[in-house]
Amino acid sequence: MTTMAQVICGLARRWCFGALGSPLQVPCLQALPLHLGRTATRASQRDLENAVHQVKLWKKDPGNEVKLKLYALYKQATEGPCNLPKPDMMDLVNKAKWDAWSALGSLPKETARENYVDLVSSLSAASEPPSPAKPAADGEQAGGDLVVTSENHITTITFNRPAKKNAITTKMYQDIMLALQAASKDDSVLTVLTGNGEYYCSGNDLTNFTDIPPGGPEEKARTNAILLREFVDCFIDFPKPLVAVVNGPAVGISVTLLGLFDLVYASDRATFHTPFGPLGLSPEGCSSYTFPKMMGPSKAAEMLIFGRKLTAQEACAQGLVTEVFPDSTFQKEVWTRLRAYTKLPPNAVRTSREVMRSKGRERLHAVNAEECGALQQRWLSEECTSAVVRFLSRRGKL
Numbered sequence: 239m240t241t242m243a244q245v246i247c248g249l250a251r252r253w254c255f256g257a258l259g260s261p262l263q264v265p266c267l268q269a270l271p272l273h274l275g276r277t278a279t280r281a282s283q284r285d286l287e288n289a290v291h292q293v294k295l296w297k298k299d300p301g302n303e304v305k306l307k308l309y310a311l312y313k314q315a316t317e318g319p320c321n322l323p324k325p326d327m328m329d330l331v332n333k334a335k336w337d338a339w340s341a342l343g344s345l346p347k348e349t350a351r352e353n354y355v356d357l358v359s360s361l362s363a364a365s366e367p368p369s370p371a372k373p374a375a376d377g378e379q380a381g382g383d384l385v386v387t388s389e390n391h392i393t394t395i396t397f398n399r400p401a402k403k404n405a406i407t408t409k410m411y412q413d414i415m416l417a418l419q420a421a422s423k424d425d426s427v428l429t430v431l432t433g434n435g436e437y438y439c440s441g442n443d444l445t446n447f448t449d450i451p452p453g454g455p456e457e458k459a460r461t462n463a464i465l466l467r468e469f470v471d472c473f474i475d476f477p478k479p480l481v482a483v484v485n486g487p488a489v490g491i492s493v494t495l496l497g498l499f500d501l502v503y504a505s506d507r508a509t510f511h512t513p514f515g516p517l518g519l520s521p522e523g524c525s526s527y528t529f530p531k532m533m534g535p536s537k538a539a540e541m542l543i544f545g546r547k548l549t550a551q552e553a554c555a556q557g558l559v560t561e562v563f564p565d566s567t568f569q570k571e572v573w574t575r576l577r578a579y580t581k582l583p584p585n586a587v588r589t590s591r592e593v594m595r596s597k598g599r600e601r602l603h604a605v606n607a608e609e610c611g612a613l614q615q616r617w618l619s620e621e622c623t624s625a626v627v628r629f630l631s632r633r634g635k636l
């Protein structure tokens with residue numbers, strides 16, 4: 239004999255629209271709203287597909303009543319009125335589905351589609367958690383030097399050293415790698431890097447160079463080169479779309495890495511500066527390859543060799559930035575857009591990204607290895623050491 243628990247489990251297992259069994263009547267089904275605020279626009283087939291996809295992402299079971307309603311609306315929207323024979327009354331699950339579908343009578347397909355989309359959208363809005371973590375104001379250092387949050391299918395990695403303009407310490411490189419590893423396996427669709435406070439990031443923390451191990455500077459340069467290579471490799475191999483939310487000025491490695499991102503959204507306050515010349519350094523983050531490819535060799539040379547700082551608008555014109563937003567509306571506009579992108583079918587997003595990326599990956603690894611080799615030498619050069627000494631002594635750190 240079929241128990242009520244079995245009926246509910248059966249519904250829970252089978253509510254995903256594919257197979258039509260036969261439906262059962264739920265008494266208050268008709269009480270569910272049919273028109274939920276979609277009077278101005280008609281829902282398209284694409285809206286319906288997006289809504290179906292959205293339902294599959296729901297983590298919380300919406301309950302049998304809603305599932306039956308969604309089932310019925312979907313069938314009506316795609317097949318029209320129910321003309322299947324009524325299932326046996328002991329076939330409880332299929333009878334419930336049949337009843338729900340039949341109850342829609344001759345409701346036009348377009349109206350059913352619209353009602354389905356509206357119902358999904360109202361239920362999604364009701365269950366959505368608060369907006370993604372916004373960076374705290376300068377000085378309010380919640381968490382450590384790196385803050386990782388995961389909400390609304392977006393994993394956000396935030397540089398959180400506003401008092402040091404978010405300069406990246408050795409530990410932060412390691413923590414970013416761990417965060418990327420975790421993000422590649424979590425249920426997020428997008429991974430975002432951003433900064434807390436006035437700066438996006440001021441690049442490598444120049445005091446990283448002062449911590450000389452017993453093996454001397456050669457040992458330091460060797461381990462730094464290994465760390466940098468592993469760090470950049472994580473970005474090259476990262477399997478999901480990477481988004482930079484550049485909230486303010488960006489310097490050094492935080493700029494060069496942008497060539498490995500899929501989207502770069504910048505506040506109009508942001509600037510992009512790679513002062514490798516003055517620091518006695520050479521490019522990293524695969525920028526010696528990605529920048530000339532993106533902006534042409536001479537614009538890339540101006541930035542990477544001669545250290546020309548670009549405004550956000552200039553960086554956008556060169557293809558380094560996807561879009562620039564006014565600082566006053568930056569956070570709101572960018573996060574709204576990113577949340578909309580998470581609603582796209584995730585497998586299609588991943589596949590498109592993979593076909594776009596796979597061809598160049600091997601080349602990027604080779605470029606990374608070459609850049610790290612060159613830097614290992616540069617870090618030992620007099621040009622580089624005196625530039626670092628100048629920076630640190632000006633700030634009383636030597």
Ligand SMILES: CCCC/C=C/CC(=O)SCCNC(=O)CCNC(=O)[C@H](O)C(C)(C)COP(=O)(O)OP(=O)(O)OC[C@H]1O[C@@H](n2cnc3c(N)ncnc32)[C@H](O)[C@@H]1OP(=O)(O)O
Pocket residue numbers: 401402403405406440441442443444445462463465466489490491492513517519522629633
């Ligand atoms: C192992 C992997 C190696 C990867 C290699 C990567 C290469 C690079 O990233 S090269 C780029 C390195 N970064 C820089 O050259 C930037 C250096 N900083 C500055 O030029 C300035 O600080 C600034 C233009 C970013 C900001 O200037 P502003 O006058 O507004 O503020 P400051 O008083 O200078 O800074 C406040 C505070 O922050 C400290 N700080 C800022 N950036 C760094 C940094 N990159 N490394 C270490 N410390 C930094 C600065 O010393 C101040 O600290 P105090 O308040 O303690 O004096």
